[in-house]
Amino acid sequence: MLKTPDSVAGEELRERLSAFDDDAFTGERRSLALERFFTTPSGRQRPGPYWKIDIETLSPSPPSIAKASGSVLIDNSNARLIACDLATAAREHPALLGRALGATRVQATKFGALATAFQNAGVFVYVPADAATDEPVVITYNAPDGASLFPYTIVLAERGARATVVERLEGGAEAFVCGATEIVTGEGAEITYAGCQQLAASARVVQTRAALPGRDASVAWACAELGAGLTITDLSVAIERPGAEARITALFFPKGSQHVDVVSTVDHVVGESTSQTIVKSAAVDDGQARYLGNIRIAPRAQGSDASLRDDALLLSARAHIDSVPALEIGANDVKAFHGATVGALDADQIFYMETRGIERNAAERMIALGFFEPAIAHFPTDALRAVIRTALAAKFS
Amino acid sequence: MSEPGLRIVDLHCRVAGKEILKGIDLAVEPGKVHALMGPNGSGKSTLAFSLTGHPQYEITQGSARLDGEDLLALAPDKRARAGLFLSFQYPAAIPGIKVANFLHAARQAVRPGDLAPAKFRALLMEKMDVLGMDPSFMGRYLNDGFSGGEKKRLEMLQLAVLAPKYAVLDETDSGLDVDALKDVCDSLTALRAGDEGRGAGFLIITHYPRILQYITPDVVHVMIDGRIVMTGGHDLADRIEREGYDTIREEIAAIA
Ligand SMILES: Nc1ncnc2c1ncn2[C@@H]1O[C@H](COP(=O)(O)OP(=O)(O)OP(=O)(O)O)[C@@H](O)[C@H]1O
Ligand SMILES: [Mg+2]
Numbered sequence: 044m045l046k047t048p049d050s051v052a053g054e055e056l057r058e059r060l061s062a063f064d065d066d067a068f069t070g071e072r073r074s075l076a077l078e079r080f081f082t083t084p085s086g087r088q089r090p091g092p093y094w095k096i097d098i099e100t101l102s103p104s105p106p107s108i109a110k111a112s113g114s115v116l117i118d119n120s121n122a123r124l125i126a127c128d129l130a131t132a133a134r135e136h137p138a139l140l141g142r143a144l145g146a147t148r149v150q151a152t153k154f155g156a157l158a159t160a161f162q163n164a165g166v167f168v169y170v171p172a173d174a175a176t177d178e179p180v181v182i183t184y185n186a187p188d189g190a191s192l193f194p195y196t197i198v199l200a201e202r203g204a205r206a207t208v209v210e211r212l213e214g215g216a217e218a219f220v221c222g223a224t225e226i227v228t229g230e231g232a233e234i235t236y237a238g239c240q241q242l243a244a245s246a247r248v249v250q251t252r253a254a255l256p257g258r259d260a261s262v263a264w265a266c267a268e269l270g271a272g273l274t275i276t277d278l279s280v281a282i283e284r285p286g287a288e289a290r291i292t293a294l295f296f297p298k299g300s301q302h303v304d305v306v307s308t309v310d311h312v313v314g315e316s317t318s319q320t321i322v323k324s325a326a327v328d329d330g331q332a333r334y335l336g337n338i339r340i341a342p343r344a345q346g347s348d349a350s351l352r353d354d355a356l357l358l359s360a361r362a363h364i365d366s367v368p369a370l371e372i373g374a375n376d377v378k379a380f381h382g383a384t385v386g387a388l389d390a391d392q393i394f395y396m397e398t399r400g401i402e403r404n405a406a407e408r409m410i411a412l413g414f415f416e417p418a419i420a421h422f423p424t425d426a427l428r429a430v431i432r433t434a435l436a437a438k439f440s
Numbered sequence: 441m442s443e444p445g446l447r448i449v450d451l452h453c454r455v456a457g458k459e460i461l462k463g464i465d466l467a468v469e470p471g472k473v474h475a476l477m478g479p480n481g482s483g484k485s486t487l488a489f490s491l492t493g494h495p496q497y498e499i500t501q502g503s504a505r506l507d508g509e510d511l512l513a514l515a516p517d518k519r520a521r522a523g524l525f526l527s528f529q530y531p532a533a534i535p536g537i538k539v540a541n542f543l544h545a546a547r548q549a550v551r552p553g554d555l556a557p558a559k560f561r562a563l564l565m566e567k568m569d570v571l572g573m574d575p576s577f578m579g580r581y582l583n584d585g586f587s588g589g590e591k592k593r594l595e596m597l598q599l600a601v602l603a604p605k606y607a608v609l610d611e612t613d614s615g616l617d618v619d620a621l622k623d624v625c626d627s628l629t630a631l632r633a634g635d636e637g638r639g640a641g642f643l644i645i646t647h648y649p650r651i652l653q654y655i656t657p658d659v660v661h662v663m664i665d666g667r668i669v670m671t672g673g674h675d676l677a678d679r680i681e682r683e684g685y686d687t688i689r690e691e692i693a694a695i696a
Contacts, residue, residue, distance in 0.1 A: 390495065395532040398492050399542075399598065400520035400549030409545065413536020413581070 053081055055105035060160060062110050067129035067195075068144075068162055076150060076159035083153040087275075087304065087335075091365065094331055096273055096302055101154075101249065103161075103191040103219040112163045113192040113214075118181040123174040124206065126182075129165035129195060139169050143199040143227040147253035150223075152277065155251035158193050158223035165195035170204035172229070179207035179237075179423055184222075186215030186242060194222040198236065202229035202257070207423045210238045213270075215246040220271075226254035226262055230284075235263040237422050241434060242271040244299065249275040259286035265422045268295040268303055269434040279308040282316040282344075289318040292421040294431070297330030297362070298438045308337040314346040314374065322353040323418040325411055326362035327438065333365045338381075342373035350380040356414055357387055358407075408439045442508025445469045446491075446524070446606040446641055451502035453483075453490045460486045462666040463502065468606060468641040475652055475677060476645045478663035479685050484645045485529055487663070488608045492526045493519055506606060521550055523605030527595040527612045529645075533583040539594065540564070540578040543601055550602050567600040570630050572623045588615040596627045603636035608643045613651040625654035649677040662688055 056077060063073050087098045119126035125136065132140045149155035166182050186192040192215065198208055212220065220242065226234055234254075242248055248271045254262040268274045280289035295303045309318040318338065326332050338349045355364040368381050388410055396406035412435055422428050446468040453461035460483045468474050478484050489497045491504055493516035504511040506522050514522060534542075544560060555563065568575060571593050583591050592612050599607055613621055631637035644651065652660075652674065660676040661668045664685065669692050670676065680688070 389532070391532045392534050394494055394516060395528065395534070396542075396546075397516035398520055398526050398528075399546035399602065400517050401545055402517050402549070403515070405545070405549075406517075409537055409542075410534060413534060416536035416581075 052102065052105065056102070056108075059105050059108045063161065067133045067165060068159065073160045073162075076156040079151070079156035080153055080160060083151070083156060085153045087306070091363070094302065094333070098275060098304065101247070101275070103221065107189060107191040107219060108161055109190065110163055112190050113187050113194075114185045115164050115166060115194070116183040116185075117166055118183075120178050121174070121176040121180070121206075123171055124176065124180060125167065125169035126180045127167055129162070129167055129197070132167035136167070136169065139199055140167055140197065143197045143225055145225075146227045147225045147255050148279065148281065149225050149251050149253045152251050154221055154249040154275070154277070155223045155253075157249075158195055158221045158251060161191065161193040161221070162195040162223075163193050165197070168196070168198045168206070168208055170198070170200040170206045170232070170234070172201035173203040175205040176207075179209045181209045181211065183211040183213065185213050186218040186220050186246065188214070188216040189218060190215075191219040191221070194220070196222070196224045198224075198226045198234060200226070200228040200232040200234050203231045204229070205233040207235040208237070209423060209427055210236070212238065212240045212242060212248070214243065216243040218242065218246045220246060220248040222248070222250045224250070224252035228255070228260045228262060229257045230259055232257060232260045234261070235265065235423055237265040237427060239267045239269065239427060239430060240271060240274065241269050244270065244272050244301065246271045247273040251277045252279070254280045254289070256280065256282065256284065256287040256289065258284035260284070261288040261290070263290040263292070263421070265292040266294075267422065267431050267434070268293070268305065269431070272301055274301070274303045276305045277308075278305070279310070280318065281310045281312060282318070283312045285313050285315045287316050289316075290421065291318070291320040292418050293322045293334070294324065294415055294418040295332060296325045296327070296435055296438050297332050298327050300329045301331070303332040305333070306335045306337065308339070309349060311338075311340040311344040311347040311349060313341070314344040316344065317348040318350070320351045320353075321418055321421065323415050324354075324364055325356035325358055325414065326364050327358040328362065330362045332363065333367070335367045335369060337369045337371070338379065339371045340374050340377050340379065345374045345376045347374065348378040351382070353383040354414070355385040356411060357385065358411065408436070411439075412436060442505065444507045446643070447505045448491070449503045451487070451490060451504060452500045453486055454498045454500055455486060455496060459500070460666050461490060464668060466643075466661065466668060468643055470605070470639045470641050472658045473642045473644065473655055475657040475660045476643055476663060477647065477660065477677060477680055482663045483666040484663055485610055488526050488610045488645065491519075491608060492516055492524060517549065520602075520604070525599055525602055525604035525607040527592075527599060527607065527609040529610040529614070531583050531591045531595055533581075533586070535581045535584045537582045538578070539580055539582055542582050543598065546598065547601055550604070564601065567597055567627070570600070570623070570627045571597055572619070573597060589617060589620045592616055592624065593620065596624050600627055600631050603631065603634075604640065606641045606643070608645065610645045611647065612644075613646055613648060621650060622654070625651065628655055649681045652677050664689065664692070
């Protein structure tokens with residue numbers, strides 16, 4: 044039974060879409076996507092009775108939707124790379140764009156479909172064969188207050204290409220952000236995509252990100268969910284070519300009444316592939332979080348090597364973090380590791396620091412920040428790591 | 441004026457509902473070295489934790505003063521700032537905190553703003569050199585993946601960097617190879633000879649006379665079952681090495 048949105052709101056959303064008959068995406072792609080949004084379940088159970096938000100009925104308010112919304116800044120110093128907005132890409136590189144757009148599972152998901160329907164911001168990054176750069180492409184999406192932003196980011200990397208993309212998401216008091224990201228690579232490519240979300244505390248954000256690495260290619264997602272009142276993130280890698288590697292890193296730290304719900308999925312469809320998932324989270328005050336870590340190894344994916352490490356730190360009595368690892372292993376010749384902890388700060392560690400003259404509060408802050416370091420290490424650039432550390436430290440003020 | 445020294449009077453301590461320390465009297469004067477020996481489980485580490493304020497160690501009676509200041513009234517960090525240091529028998533590992541950052545935070549806490557960063561780095565390098573520590577330790581996480589001996593060296597580095605007025609060394613010598621023990625003792629000697637460490641008092645908890653050959657104790661105490669049952673000179677350590685604790689136990693029983 045269709046739960047969201049109710050039929051009146053649904054009609055309003057359809058009406059809104061009539062203004063979107065354009066350039067980057069065809070009107071048909073958009074309207075089909077909107078219908079998929081209506082009919083596709085989110086697949087997310089409510090984590091528990093303490094969780095105040097129903098994900099199934101989550102929807103933007105129709106009046107907040109406009110075709111032109113927000114701002115996109117693209118910082119690219121690599122002459123060999125293409126990094127442009129989606130409308131430009133559709134005009135100037137339609138064939139390249141067509142190879143990646145919709146190639147992953149993103150558009151089949153409920154919120155990926157919504158992001159497709161109303162896409163009103165977006166960037167296309169193209170990395171030609173054997174192009175390798177250390178300078179990341181930095182994309183900054185800024186959500187206007189009270190508006191709805193639907194950023195759609197596409198990365199297409201050819202054989203042997205190596206690049207890093209950093210996505211910053213900012214602004215957006217009372218905003219609704221529904222984004223999609225797709226990464227498609229050729230053989231032996233190496234792509235790192237880091238997301239740093241620092242929306243205003245009154246914003247809501249839903250992100251659906253999926254990657255499809257080529258043979259012997261490597262894709263890394265690193266996502267820091269630092270802002271927004273409600274954060275829903277879906278990170279996935281489908282390994283359909285042998286020798287590919289997936290690395291997923293996520294960190295989040297709900298404070299006040301922030302809610303965070305992260306799902307990561309690595310599908311080892313074929314064997315001789317590796318994946319490493321690392322999630323570090325903390326919650327304080329009434330912060331709520333749920334992490335669902337899926338590792339699926341198909342029956343024919345012999346020789347897969349998957350690890351999932353998930354640690355959660357509870358810094359107040361009312362904070363919740365639910366961690367749910369879900370390993371489905373269909374093959375027998377595989378390596379699969381899973382380790383998880385949920386707990387408070389370690390009393391012996393605090394005492395040790397206190398005996399060195401460090402005040403209890405400062406000791407707790409240092410230990411909690413240190414707890415995130417193994418995840419922070421997977422984010423690219425000193426500048427981004429510094430931004431993340433500063434945002435985490437601010438959670439203690 | 442109160443009397444200088446680390447002065448422990450009739451100290452009783454309960455741990456997990458059980459009385460472990462049953463009236464400890466001990467006074468370490470500035471510049472003096474005391475050794476504390478005793479069988480496993482006699483309460484040596486409990487005394488160290490009682491002095492530093494471990495939350496699980498409940499003081500039920502007695503007092504402990506550092507140069508007149510009531511230690512028992514202070515939070516653990518304030519005790520450190522008053523000039524007390526403990527070298528842990530089993531130091532905690534804290535992943536995510538780099539040794540260099542930790543040492544800097546500790547030095548800042550104990551001796552606020554007294555060293556510019558460059559000077560601090562120079563100080564670290566000098567102390568590490570004495571301890572035979574590779575500079576790469578600075579970039580590692582605190583005690584994370586450290587070998588037993590490396591942890592003890594890092595405790596001694598902290599001691600050298602913080603230069604407290606009184607230091608309790610809880611089995612710093614245990615588990616050290618011959619070279620490491622020599623490095624540790626060189627570091628202690630350098631500290632005691634330097635400006636910051638001159639006049640520091642030491643309480644060295646140990647099972648072996650080995651360390652006491654490098655750092656000659658002024659006094660040796662023997663703790664058995666939560667009490668100091670014998671106090672003597674350097675030769676007491678040698679006697680324990682030769683005879684174990686049985687003859688001391690018999691002697692005490694005969695007196696009682
Ligand atoms: N946290 C605790 N919970 C329960 N018992 C404890 C605790 N700490 C110490 N004890 C007990 O107190 C007694 C004294 O322990 P302590 O560690 O002080 O001995 P020690 O003299 O340092 O021994 P060792 O030479 O083996 O280090 C032991 O019986 C020990 O089991
Ligand atoms: Mg002990």
